[in-house]
Amino acid sequence: MLKKGRIFVSWLTMTAVLLSFGGLAAPFLPRLQFLPALLAANVLVIAFILIVTFLCGRLYCSVICPLGIGQDAVYWLAKRRKKNRRKFAYHREQRWIRYGILTAVAISLLLGISLVPALVDPYSIFGRIVTDILAIPASYAWNGLAGLSSGWLPIISKVDILPLVVPAAVMAGVYFLILAILSWRYGRWYCNTLCPVGTLLGTVSRFSLFRPVIDSSRCVRCGQCEKICRSSCIDVTHGTVDSSRCVDCFDCISICPKGALTVFRHGREQGAAERTEAKDATEIREPEGMSRRDMLITTAVAAGTLAAGLARSQTLIPALLGTEKRKKSVLPPGAVSLADFSQHCTACHLCVSRCPSGVLTPAVLENGIMQMGQPHMDFTRGYCVYNCNFCSQSCPAGAIHPLDLATKAQTKIGIARYAQFHCLITREGIICGNCARHCPVQAITMVENRDGRSYPKVDGSRCIGCGSCEYHCPARPAAISVSPLRS
Structure with a gap:
């Protein structure tokens, strides 16, 4: 039931996010994505995600993150092929890579540079893939459906199909191919090695109260759970589960023939296992294979990233990037300034996908390399519709501030x-x-x-x-x- 419930909720999430990008649903779920919420200083969302992670582990990665759900879909397709019966094995955590990337993201956030976080943020990558490459075939399919249903379902109308922005499409295509290959062959390798959100939440999930654990009195060391674990975090030999990399897919629980894998409160039910014999049942222990020093360092890096995201510099951007000399593009209505816009925008392209005229398009080098991929106004493709405020209502990261229609109509952008x-x-x-x-x-x-x-x-x-x-x-x-x- 845990596995079925996780799959049901995750696909509800994916459907809602895709409808948000298609302009058919309110952009509520994009506001629950971790990095946009951090840049928008949405403390309630950040606190909610952290509390859920502390209680239940990385549920965010399995039921809220659309890129994680998409990788699970690719892995599901891989399992359907008889010639590709992928069997996983336990691998030690690549801690230096994980926390090296997280440190780079923390420094970038502190300096007010959003390019580095945007390159590795899962939600932003997903948004670019959907908007810059998948939107074209989806638009053709929608127009075909509108043509077939014109006689009996008039509410479906055709949409305009704008030409691709080639640099943005190439970049999104590269991401799509790499992630598809990694997911097909290695499951959640990106999530547990490169993703900064996964690393930060993984730090919290090391201490989660409820997590998959192995009851050594029942385990027969058959290895079925280790072979099916797409996170490569189950070590059957030592009877441990690396909770910092476990994404709560619950496949291991459903496949265990002896019921040795269950979700219990750590420190109580797990106290019956061999690993807790020398420990007090209520003591929060250090993760397997991690020294106290490493635990403190990783926790400090994660806490520092949160602090850097909430306390971005407002003065270093012009000096470091020369943005005062690069103000060549018109910004969307609701953007305060190029410096503020570049500090917050994660280039998820949600505003691009929801713009009815197509005037918002990913920048190449119009505003400098540090703002590459962030949207700007291209009046050769469209114009800012007078009675429209979709972009300001959809931005989850605070790069475009919300404007009501009356205010937007009087806002000068150029x-x-x-x-x-x-x-x-x-x-x-x-x-x-x-x-x-x-x-x-x-x-x-x-x-x-x-x-x-x-x-x-x-x-x-x-x-x-x-x-x-x-x-x-x-x-x-x-x-x-x-x-x-x-x-």
Whole structure:
């Protein structure tokens, strides 16, 4: 029942997260992801995850993290192949790799650099895979369904399919291939060796109260649990389970022929095992194979990462990255500044997937290498819809602050600038006026010049920088373009 319950809840989570990226459900579950909650200083979510981990181990990794659930799906497919009956074996914890990556993430968070955490954060990786590569075939499938059901289910309408952003798609494709191969061959190796969230929660789960344990009086050393453990954390020889790497899949409990593997409160029921003979039943012991010194170091690194995420520097970013000289892109409405945006954004691309016009797109080097992958406004692909605030309502990391529709409609994100020598009326004598017709705030008017022709004029006090004028301008390069408010 534990295994079936875990599978049921995990697929409910996966469905809800995918619907959030598809714009069909409110983005509630993305706010429960660990790194975005840490960057947004969402103390309640962080406390909830840590308490659950202390009580029951790494349930977060098996029922909340979408990348972990996706890896379990790949592993399930691998098990279906008769030629790929993967048998695992116990491997010692790669502690230096795990805590080395976690230390790098802690230092990056302290300096206000979100690029390093974004590269290894499981939720952000999942978001980029879904948005940058899987969204295209999903959109075609949706449009096909809309075409078939147009006569009897009118609520399904077709969606616009925008072209891929090649650099973002290539990066997401590389992640997808690597993780698929690792999951197919090695189960949860990424989660227990590279993932900083898994390492941090693993530190807490070393002391979890309820965890899978082996009753040595029942165990016959058949090795079935060790062979099926996708985390490679069960050591049948010594009768131990490394709770820092166990992701609570409960496969071992369901396969044990003697019922020797059960979930008990550590220090009481496990006191009947051979390992507790010399210990008091209520004493919290050091993990198997870990000295007291190592335990203190790893705990300090995990606590330091939490502290660094909650106390990011607000002054080192401009000096280290030169962001004051790289403000070339217009930021989404709700972003305070490029420095604040870059400190919080994990490049999960949830805002990109929910943007109805496609104006939000992953940056390459527009804002510098440290902001690579973070979204920016590309007015050649779309424009910021006047009565839309989806991006500000969906961001789980606090990079885009929530705005109600009335506030968003008055928020200036840029300023339109007119270049007369690019305009069609100057180059070819064609009277256009597209920019004035499509401006939602009537900031552009057509003013007659001495030559008898009417040219666009931008009222900077009314312009909000939505980019509708640039998007609808037929001239190439556009005669009117939007620039950031700060140069």
